[in-house]
């Protein structure tokens with residue numbers, strides 16, 4: 001499996017800038033409780049790459065993800081999408097934006113509306129993709145295909161509620177959702193940190209398989225620099241709301257500059273050795 | 281959903297509250313069906329008739345069908361009824377002091393000896409040195425009462441004939457008739473109130489009306505509180521600030537003061553039951569709004585809401601689909617509390633004379649108000665207010681118990697271990 005993974009890394013076509021941020025800042029609260037969660041960060045993500053944002057818990061990774069997704073406002077700074085200034089000022093424009101950028105969140109258990117059946121979640125995606133008019137059979141066929149992509153059986157999931165699934169199954173369903181929506185950019189915010197160890201490798205594998213399938217850019221957020229090295233082309237190291245170091249995965253990990261990066265690397269013992277996915 | 285309902289009916293607190301509430305409700309619904317009088321019908325011409333069964337005297341006298349002569353200690357029973365223990369003790373004291381009876385010879389329990397000794401010894405003309413005139417008069421009154429109840433001559437019935445009264449019959453003092461043979465009897469299980477209305481029938485109708493007031497007030501308060509709470513919590517920003525400002529305004533001014541002011545400013549002719557219920561509802565929403573708002577704020581950052589946004593759903597759809605179901609169980613509990621406090625608010629307002637301005641419809645508060653206005657307490661007519669107080673207490677107790685039960689089901693950390 002690791003053979004195939006390394007091949008993926010080689011066949012990356014470095015493309016144009018899909019997402020660019022200049023001086024992005026986010027401040028929570030004011031007065032005494034003022035908290036600068038993200039502090040004047042610059043980034044430039046290229047099409048087809050897997051970009052990792054690595055940092056400890058509380059360093060501002062999720063905040064940056066939510067700003068990129070347009071779920072929370074940007075206090076200061078400019079965001080460029082496909083080379084144009086990003087415009088998400090109306091609900092209509094947001095809807096367009098979200099056809100191109102999607103996310104998988106950290107906690108699968110809070111990612112589902114427990115009152116809706118699994119079918120509702122998947123049908124929502126189909127409808128959003130402008131295929132509302134399709135017949136019920138066609139929709140079922142699409143859902144079946146999406147489920148089998150993540151090794152789930154639609155027939156076993158239909159009419160079930162999310163809480164009847166395991167965390168790993170839920171997260172795979174979230175990937176099936178992405179499979180249906182086929183976005184250009186996917187933000188995966190620590191997608192494996194809250195699932196059982198056996199499911200982690202599968203989920204990572206599926207994300208990368210999906211990347212090849214629909215040719216998308218993945219922004220992979222993790223606290224695990226070893227994992228980042230393994231999956232990504234470009235790495236951004238984040239400390240206290242700032243990017244302290246960035247560059248190609250090889251250069252950042254083999255010749256780290258920032259003290260923080262060195263510390264993160266020293267926490268992972270076997271970083272330069274062959275990665276064994278079964279221990280992820 | 282079904283699972284949760286099953287869970288609710290496994291909570292002992294909920295079940296007890298539910299049973300009490302259903303008993304009150306079913307009684308209020310079904311008792312008027314078996315009652316022979318209307319809830320607002322004046323039956324008694326005297327205010328505050330005591331509980332009991334009343335027999336029409338003329339029917340009893342005229343009835344000859346089931347007449348029976350019974351060998352019962354009628355005279356003794358009459359004396360027991362006519363003399364209080366205090367009066368019996370006074371008789372004994374008089375006889376011992378002035379009648380030459382040895383102390384301890386007579387007792388209040390042996391009523392026959394006491395009466396016989398009294399009749400042979402008591403002399404109303406005797407003037408005892410040092411005895412107050414008022415005391416002497418009281419002994420005379422006791423004597424007259426004793427003499428009158430001792431009468432065993434029966435009653436002579438005379439009717440107005442062509443030339444004066446004609447004797448048509450006599451009634452021996454030992455004659456009895458079957459109550460069932462008397463055409464006209466009426467039972468007041470809980471007496472009658474100041475209007476002469478049967479309290480129990482009136483109470484059942486008052487319970488239904490008060491529950492309706494509570495329901496209307498509760499639904500209005502919950503609807504306003506829920507809508508504003510959802511909006512403030514989900515939209516945030518300026519909308520939130522505005523709604524929070526209004527909510528705080530309503531909270532700072534005690535809602536009871538507001539209630540009094542509004543009730544007062546509505547002309548009494550327009551102050552029907554529904555209007556009072558609406559006034560209560562329009563002042564009671566702030567706390568529902570506050571708690572819904574804080575729940576929504578913690579929900580709106582959940583990932584399933586973010587995911588719903590990313591799926592392109594509109595704000596109203598997200599509120600209805602991704603927020604409302606999560607606060608629904610809480611809203612049901614808030615509604616129950618609002619109903620309970622709506623009933624109490626109506627009672628308080630009515631006690632102050634600011635409730636529904638009518639005597640044609642009874643509410644629990646109005647019944648309290650009437651019993652207070654007509655001095656039921658002072659004349660000892662407990663039946664005019666005690667059942668009302670107990671009804672209010674049991675209704676709000678049962679509703680609060682149901683609420684606690686629901687709370688334990690929906691917030692498992694509150695469950696008793």
Ligand SMILES: Nc1ncnc2c1ncn2[C@@H]1O[C@H](COP(=O)(O)OP(=O)(O)O)[C@@H](O)[C@H]1O
Pocket residue numbers: 028029035037055056057058059060061062063064
């Ligand atoms: N909605 C919010 N309100 C206030 N502070 C927040 C909010 N979200 C995140 N923060 C703060 O921003 C900082 C970064 O948090 P986050 O982006 O979640 O970090 P990470 O995802 O790297 O663990 C933390 O100090 C956190 O307390």
Ligand SMILES: [Mg+2]
Pocket residue numbers: 061062063106
């Ligand atoms: Mg995070």
